[in-house]
Amino acid sequence: MASQEPPLVTISDLGRHAGETVRLRGWVYNLRSSGKIAFVILRDGTGFTQVVITVGAVGDAVFEQVVGLSQESAVSVVGAVRQDSRAPGGFEISATEVEIISPSHDYPIALKEHGPEFLLDHRHLWLRTPRQVALMRLRAGLIKALRDFLDDRGFVVMDSPILTPSACEGTTTLFQTDYFGEPAYLSQSGQLYQEATAMALGRTYCFGPTFRAEKSKTRRHLTEFWMLEPEAAFVDFEENMRIQEDMVSYMVAWLLENRAEELKVLGRDTGPLRNVAAPFPRITYDEAVAFLKEKGIGIEWGDDFGAPHETAISLRFDRPVFVTHFPAAIKAFYMKPDPSRPEVVLGADLLASEGYGEIIGGGQRIDDLDLLQRRLAEHGLPEEPYRWYLDLRRYGSVPHSGFGIGIERTLTWIAGLDHLRETIPFPRMINRIYP
Amino acid sequence: MASQEPPLVTISDLGRHAGETVRLRGWVYNLRSSGKIAFVILRDGTGFTQVVITVGAVGDAVFEQVVGLSQESAVSVVGAVRQDSRAPGGFEISATEVEIISPSHDYPIALKEHGPEFLLDHRHLWLRTPRQVALMRLRAGLIKALRDFLDDRGFVVMDSPILTPSACEGTTTLFQTDYFGEPAYLSQSGQLYQEATAMALGRTYCFGPTFRAEKSKTRRHLTEFWMLEPEAAFVDFEENMRIQEDMVSYMVAWLLENRAEELKVLGRDTGPLRNVAAPFPRITYDEAVAFLKEKGIGIEWGDDFGAPHETAISLRFDRPVFVTHFPAAIKAFYMKPDPSRPEVVLGADLLASEGYGEIIGGGQRIDDLDLLQRRLAEHGLPEEPYRWYLDLRRYGSVPHSGFGIGIERTLTWIAGLDHLRETIPFPRMINRIYP
Numbered sequence: 001m002a003s004q005e006p007p008l009v010t011i012s013d014l015g016r017h018a019g020e021t022v023r024l025r026g027w028v029y030n031l032r033s034s035g036k037i038a039f040v041i042l043r044d045g046t047g048f049t050q051v052v053i054t055v056g057a058v059g060d061a062v063f064e065q066v067v068g069l070s071q072e073s074a075v076s077v078v079g080a081v082r083q084d085s086r087a088p089g090g091f092e093i094s095a096t097e098v099e100i101i102s103p104s105h106d107y108p109i110a111l112k113e114h115g116p117e118f119l120l121d122h123r124h125l126w127l128r129t130p131r132q133v134a135l136m137r138l139r140a141g142l143i144k145a146l147r148d149f150l151d152d153r154g155f156v157v158m159d160s161p162i163l164t165p166s167a168c169e170g171t172t173t174l175f176q177t178d179y180f181g182e183p184a185y186l187s188q189s190g191q192l193y194q195e196a197t198a199m200a201l202g203r204t205y206c207f208g209p210t211f212r213a214e215k216s217k218t219r220r221h222l223t224e225f226w227m228l229e230p231e232a233a234f235v236d237f238e239e240n241m242r243i244q245e246d247m248v249s250y251m252v253a254w255l256l257e258n259r260a261e262e263l264k265v266l267g268r269d270t271g272p273l274r275n276v277a278a279p280f281p282r283i284t285y286d287e288a289v290a291f292l293k294e295k296g297i298g299i300e301w302g303d304d305f306g307a308p309h310e311t312a313i314s315l316r317f318d319r320p321v322f323v324t325h326f327p328a329a330i331k332a333f334y335m336k337p338d339p340s341r342p343e344v345v346l347g348a349d350l351l352a353s354e355g356y357g358e359i360i361g362g363g364q365r366i367d368d369l370d371l372l373q374r375r376l377a378e379h380g381l382p383e384e385p386y387r388w389y390l391d392l393r394r395y396g397s398v399p400h401s402g403f404g405i406g407i408e409r410t411l412t413w414i415a416g417l418d419h420l421r422e423t424i425p426f427p428r429m430i431n432r433i434y435p
Numbered sequence: 436m437a438s439q440e441p442p443l444v445t446i447s448d449l450g451r452h453a454g455e456t457v458r459l460r461g462w463v464y465n466l467r468s469s470g471k472i473a474f475v476i477l478r479d480g481t482g483f484t485q486v487v488i489t490v491g492a493v494g495d496a497v498f499e500q501v502v503g504l505s506q507e508s509a510v511s512v513v514g515a516v517r518q519d520s521r522a523p524g525g526f527e528i529s530a531t532e533v534e535i536i537s538p539s540h541d542y543p544i545a546l547k548e549h550g551p552e553f554l555l556d557h558r559h560l561w562l563r564t565p566r567q568v569a570l571m572r573l574r575a576g577l578i579k580a581l582r583d584f585l586d587d588r589g590f591v592v593m594d595s596p597i598l599t600p601s602a603c604e605g606t607t608t609l610f611q612t613d614y615f616g617e618p619a620y621l622s623q624s625g626q627l628y629q630e631a632t633a634m635a636l637g638r639t640y641c642f643g644p645t646f647r648a649e650k651s652k653t654r655r656h657l658t659e660f661w662m663l664e665p666e667a668a669f670v671d672f673e674e675n676m677r678i679q680e681d682m683v684s685y686m687v688a689w690l691l692e693n694r695a696e697e698l699k700v701l702g703r704d705t706g707p708l709r710n711v712a713a714p715f716p717r718i719t720y721d722e723a724v725a726f727l728k729e730k731g732i733g734i735e736w737g738d739d740f741g742a743p744h745e746t747a748i749s750l751r752f753d754r755p756v757f758v759t760h761f762p763a764a765i766k767a768f769y770m771k772p773d774p775s776r777p778e779v780v781l782g783a784d785l786l787a788s789e790g791y792g793e794i795i796g797g798g799q800r801i802d803d804l805d806l807l808q809r810r811l812a813e814h815g816l817p818e819e820p821y822r823w824y825l826d827l828r829r830y831g832s833v834p835h836s837g838f839g840i841g842i843e844r845t846l847t848w849i850a851g852l853d854h855l856r857e858t859i860p861f862p863r864m865i866n867r868i869y870p
Contacts (some may be wrong), residue, residue, distance in 0.1 A: 010589065010637065012589070025668075025669050025833070027634075027831045028831075041470055044637055044668075045633070045634075045635060045636040045637020045638065045668060046589060046636075046637050055619055065491045072830040072831040073831055074831040074832065074833045091714050101831075102802075102831055102832045102833065103831075104829070104830040104831040105829075107830050121660070122823075123823075124631035124823045124824075124825075124826060124827065125826060125830065126626075127631065127632060127635035127636075128634065128635040131637070133636060136591060136593060136632075136635070136636060137591060137636070139590045139592075140518055140586075140591045140593070140666045144586060144592075145475075147582075151575075151579060154445065154447070154481060156571065156572060156575045157574075157575045157578055157579075158575070158860045159644070159661060159859065159860055160860070160861070161659060161860070161861040161863060162597075162621075162644050162646075162659060163610075163646070163659050163863050164868070167870050168606060175612045175613075175614070176612060176613070177610045177611060177612045177621070178495075178611070179610070179658075179868055180648075180650075180865055180866075182868070184868055186597075186612070186621075191558075193860065193861060193870075196559035196562065196870070197562060197571075197860060198480070199462075199480075199563065200480060200562035200563040200568060200571070201480040201481075201562075201571060201572070202445065202480020202481050208643060208644060209594070209597050209643060209644070211598070213615075215615075217562060218675065223614075224596060224597060224598050226594060227505055231479060233460075233479075234460045236694060241660070258638075260750040284745060332715055367537075385869075387870075388557075388558075388559045388869070388870035389870075391557075391560060392559065394539070394540075395507040395542050395560065396463075396507040396508055396536075396537055396538075396539045397509065397536075397537045397538040398460070398509045398536055398537065410810055411714075424594065425595070425596070425628065425632060426595065426596040426628060428598050429531070429595060430615055431615075432600055433599070433614055433617070433619055434600055434820075434823070435628075435632070435822075435823035435824075
């Protein structure tokens with residue numbers, strides 16, 4: 001009898017092999033057996049599927065080995081792919097061969113509840129569970145959707161440097177390093193550099209890690225997080241918001257279509273996400289403060305928002321909302337004042353819906369050299385490290401705007417989570433730099 | 436006469452507006468005038484085009500202003516788009532309106548030769564020149580092609596952390612920072628973390644900045660550079676090379692098709708790039724050493740290659756070449772020894788063609804726990820920071836492989852440059868962290 005090596009496939013591809021005999025390789029996620037039949041939930045990184053193994057099909061010796069397998073043992077399986085609408089993923093494998101690649105003893109993450117610190121200590125293994133796999137696939141999809149949106153609209157990726165001689169918005173929350181005898185800092189934002197690249201290429205963006213040495217222990221802070229920061233020449237405050245709402249709407253629609261399975265694993269109610277379509281409502285900071293006062297949430301004009309303020313504003317709307325025209329005094333030095341009312345700026349924060357807070361901050365930048373120099377002085381910042389930045393206003397200054405979207409905060413919202421810590425492969429927090 | 440605001444277009448889009456009247460916004464790249472006619476080369480980030488301005492069309496006052504414009508002044512122009520095969524980009528604008536947005540006086544980068552240090556000091560402005568714009572568009576395309584290749588083949592982007600408690604390959608060339616009272620280091624490679632994510636999601640990659648505090652002043656070193664590092668479970672040494680050669684071939688073909696204009700601006704002879712198609716030749720380290728000795732290029736078995744060695748090997752072939760089976764002693768601790776000859780490893784460097792050196796390093800990883808522990812000890816590395824990494828061999832260890840491709844080295848080759856410093860928006864070198 002001529003024997004042919006069965007095709008090697010992934011679990012995500014089983015749908016194309018119904019009725020065929022295939023080989024799968026992966027890890028034992030769960031196993032139960034009763035008498036002469038064993039059910040293995042196999043995972044291979046692309047999905048989870050049930051493998052049915054009987055003494056009759058694989059023989060006594062192999063069956064004996066199989067029932068002794070513990071969680072995360074690596075195996076290679078040959079079997080027939082059977083459509084079964086009750087099975088997870090819709091298919092089931094009737095095994096005819098099982099080969100053990102390597103065992104796994106005393107796997108630390110049992111199929112029971114663990115506390116967050118224990119799971120974070122074992123992040124390298126925790127990532128193997130269905131929920132974390134779904135979350136990471138959602139993250140990758142979110143990143144792809146944002147990049148594709150920008151790439152398709154003429155934005156050119158221009159990586160901003162991480163090691164910088166000066167701070168973007170002050171020095172109190174910077175990680176410092178020794179750069180061959182001089183102090184250097186890890187970037188908190190690539191924006192200033194994007195202003196330079198936007199003057200060269202028109203529309204650009206950077207996407208990379210940013211760092212804040214914040215001593216916050218809140219569920220909304222990481223010390224290392226990823227930001228996507230587009231910047232565009234000849235784009236004003238209004239057009240900047242249109243780009244943002246189009247981008248966020250595109251991303252949400254893309255994920256609803258292409259990551260439906262992952263959202264289901266996460267138990268996300270996708271109803272509210274289906275409302276996320278441009279245009280988004282806009283309210284001014286003044287209106288927001290009046291509303292918060294009315295609701296009895298303590299704030300005075302001139303105060304910055306905290307989480308409770310953002311939540312209350314967010315819950316008023318069925319989709320993300322722009323809060324515009326913040327007081328200049330609580331925003332960064334480069335924000336352009338509203339010509340008709342210079343104490344507020346042409347900047348906006350985008351608050352996610354369902355009570356989630358800020359996911360984007362952005363606005364129009366000061367394009368006047370004198371005003372920018374005055375602002376640096378008012379913020380107590382030296383001119384020398386900003387010499388190149390000032391040059392952008394010396395040589396053909398034009399109106400320009402941009403924004404930064406935080407990947408982890410956005411994913412927290414999309415996935416419907418409480419805490420940022422699960423939204424990045426290896427979170428860094430004030431008390432955590434391992435693994 | 437009814438007047439309608441002409442459509443706002445970019446230079447890259449002129450082809451869709453031939454014969455129409457449009458508005459362009461951008462910067463004066465060059466200007467020459469004679470009598471009653473002026474020729475402005477306008478740039479807007481998407482391209483360069485010639486604008487013809489006559490006294491007759493714009494009037495004396497505007498014409499006077501126009502001929503006084505200096506390089507990098509920002510302007511808004513309305514005019515008719517005329518097809519002209521002799522013009523750069525194939526079109527020319529006959530202006531009927533010119534509005535000056537902002538002037539530019541004493542622009543530091545005149546249209547003449549400057550030394551590299553002067554240009555690097557003015558990197559924020561140097562990026563505006565045609566050659567740099569082409570190079571940056573080529574960079575963005577290269578990144579897109581690599582990401583698309585991986586995304587389309589089931590690799591999931593999983594960002595590795597930058598702040599790490601331990602070093603991947605020793606501590607002598609690490610940037611250090613204070614992490615809330617503990618030392619932390621900027622990552623030199625995301626690989627070890629990708630080994631964890633590959634066990635969770637099957638195939639993953641990271642793409643981000645990496646850091647080496649190397650005191651090298653060569654034209655092939657940056658202290659901050661971008662690496663793309665794929666890793667895959669159940670992939671062996673051979674399949675790992677096939678993924679690499681397919682990826683590099685895909686990228687080159689994509690750039691030849693989609694960045695032809697940029698390659699032309701750079702004066703790149705694309706002939707040699709057209710040979711870059713899989714499969715790539717493979718030679719062993721032994722063969723390479725024998726060849727180098729024969730050529731009289733000093734080397735002994737066990738020595739690592741320097742630039743002259745890589746150049747000589749590269750020039751033997753018409754496409755990139757894999758050098759395989761390096762001595763274990765000169766490679767990283769995690770490289771899997773060849774079972775048939777344990778003094779060499781199942782690793783390979785990919786050398787770019789035309790005399791360019793290494794652009795990829797990769798190979799199969801050790802999957803045996805005992806051997807990995809011995810290797811750590813032999814390299815004088817403590818086990819404690821690698822506890823999580825060792826776990827990957829404790830719980831369902833499987834054969835796995837990966838590689839890292841350096842974006843700047845690859846772009847240097849594709850663009851046909853001598854030096855890495857132009858291949859990243861804001862280069863960081865031993866003597867440079869500004870702008």
